[in-house]
Amino acid sequence: MYRLQSAERHRSLSQWIKSFAVMMAVIFAGFSSLAFAQTQEEVDGTLTEEAPVLPSLSTNYPDDSFEAYIDGVVDEAMTQGHAAGLTLSVVRGDAIRVLKGYGYVDVENQVSVDPSVHTFRIGSVGKTFTYILAMQLVEEGKLDLEADVNTYLTEFKIPETYETPVKIKDLMSHRSGFDVVLNNLFVETPEDFMSLEAWLRDNIPARVRPPGKVTNYDNYGVALLGYITQEVSGKLYEDLLNEKILQPLKMTKSTAKQKLNEGDERNMSAEIAADTATPYFWRNGNFVSTPFELVPASPAGAMSSTAADMARYMLANLNDLSLEGVRLLSPEGAVNIRERLYPGRPGADFAHGFRNGKFEGFQTYEHSGATQASFTMMILIPELDIGVYASTNGTDGSQVQAQVVNRILKKMIGSDAAPRPERLDLEDASPYVGDYIGTRRSFKNAMKIASLGGGTATVSETDRGTLRLSAGGQASEYERIGEHVFQKIESDDVIAFEVDDSGTATRFHVPYGHMAMERVPADVNANGFFLIAGLAFLLSMTQIISAWKRRSDPKAPKNKWSLSLSILLLVAACLVILTLAFVGLTLTQMDDLGNRFIFEWPISNLIILNWIVFFLVGATVLVVLGLYPTMAKSKFSIWRKIHYVLFAVILVLLVLKLNDWNLLGFKY
DSSP states (O other): OBOOOOSSSOOOHHHHHHTTTTSOBHHHHSBOOOBOOOOGGGOOSOOOOOOOOOOOOOTTTTSHHHHHHHHHHHHHHHHHHTOSEEEEEEEETTEEEEEEEEEEEETTTTEEOOTTTOBEEOGGGGHHHHHHHHHHHHHTTSOOTTSBGGGGOSSOOOOOOSSSOOBHHHHHTTOSOBOOOOTTSSBSSGGGOOOHHHHHHHTOOOBOSOTTSOOOOOHHHHHHHHHHHHHHHTSOHHHHHIIIIITTTTOTTOBSOBSOOTTOTTBOOHHHHHTBOOOEEEETTEEEEOOOOBOSSHHHHOOEEOHHHHHHHHHHHHTTSEETTEESSOHHHHHHTTSOSSOOOSSOEESSSSEEEEETTEEEEEEEEEOSSOEEEEEEETTTTEEEEEEESOOSSSOHHHHHHHHHHHHHHGGGOOOOOOOOOOSOOTTTOEEEEESSSOSSSGGGGGGGGOOEEEEEEOTTSOEEEEETTEEEEEEEEETTEEEETTSOOEEEEEEOTTSOEEEEEOBTSSOEEEEOOGGGOHHHHHHHHHHHHHHHHHHHHHHHHHTTOTTSOOSHHHHHHHHHHHHHHHHHHHHHHHHHHHHHHHHHHGGGTTTSOSOHHHHHHHHHHHHHHHHHHHHHHTHHHHHHTOOOOHHHHHHHHHHHHHHHHHHHHHHHTTOSSOOO
């Protein structure tokens, strides 16, 4: 559900914490690859490509050798990625071609995966059901894509921060402009579980950019969309989903309900609960089970399904949202849902909720998903009438499901991949060169501190007339294929830059399409923070060392002002040291917690840090107020007075920097 993003397809939660802004499909965006979106007017130039020639698919498909190939691919990926179990379905045309299970849903009892019986958590792939549900209500006249979301909200309202309201279509395209929400994204027990309305009402995010401008993967926005479908229909979201999509498609083993207390209307049936795969983490060479993961934001990633049910879902999507005489949307609606709500930018972006990208040159209609332990990938290629789905119930974080899906599709398409766009000369790389940071980061929350631990990407020029994109310890090379548009060498990944009036790039939209990377602004410039922090540390240490030396110096000034100011300086210096120490300890704890991080927010070291900063602000105010008595009443030497002034200045700068990073106050 929470995807933190790189130039690769997905990234685990712990990696996302290390580079919060750069890495992420999500968690619920799966391995959360980098991406963003923009409007037609924001793109200078478009891509010109030859129309792909439809291939006949692999000549061996779908005989026994194809299935043997899949077995080998899955075995290799599961072994390398330490997957507990994997469930898989492949469809083409109007039929399920492959339906198989691998590994175990219960490692301890050696219960093998049955793709028709065992449900896996599909994370953000469940968002696609929410989008279809919303479009059904649009066709019924109950929702308007252009309407202000507040039109449908009665118990709470979204703040009117900008002149332009957040619209229904902004929720469907991840362009709400909301800040990141972490609070209670997952909870551990049914007793901690809350209603969808309560979660949304208690966690209304700040609006950090105008809606409709930039694609930024947004769990809150999709959960809000699901809540609105609940409001306008008068039915519980989970029940509405079952009534309007799951039952009509005969997806009898699928549900958005979860393992809650008996009597709770959101509690899944005993039959489905008995067949849910146990989620696992791979730790210290062993599979460690974890309880069923509870997601209050149900429309954004709580769904469970089998590979067999998901095969039926893929068949319906490939057949204009109809299956066996049942139609989910009108023929026109089925076509429209694949169109982008904000068209115009080359590269991947979101259509009506589904990710719209390319694979081997062909347009895809897809989504990835992840909970803490379970990872899922579904890719549909309507032009070829094929779809592949895979889900795991635990890996070491290496995104086994994405590797399996990608390799199966490559095999099916074979040598008939569409030709790459023609490479164009890059006459001047300077407009693009520089450091960038992901827009999928916290702006108003203390979680912003995660960006201190990394999360930037660097664009540089190579001597081959290409751009090098370096992020997360990896580097990729991109060649120019359009105006401000670059494609990764030997890949479908495309990044599209936005430029200002001077021709300088301000941001680029990354390959997965769910966020952008923008020029590093001053308030998240880690170098600036570390410079001020370093100076504050040095001046604090000199204060402490000087106080130690003066403790028995008979020549040290003895009047009350000198003594009081000396004590104040010593306290302030100690608070600076503690503040910087707990900044480091907070980042370390965030990394060490890994998947536990989301359950323990706000983490203990951060809370302690906030209290220390609170006292540091008080000490800073007193130090500034002490400037006058220092100069007029103390017995300090001229050099010590200069040192006092410098320390006061650096304290103020440090406090301002801490405020930039949302560490002033308790902003959770």
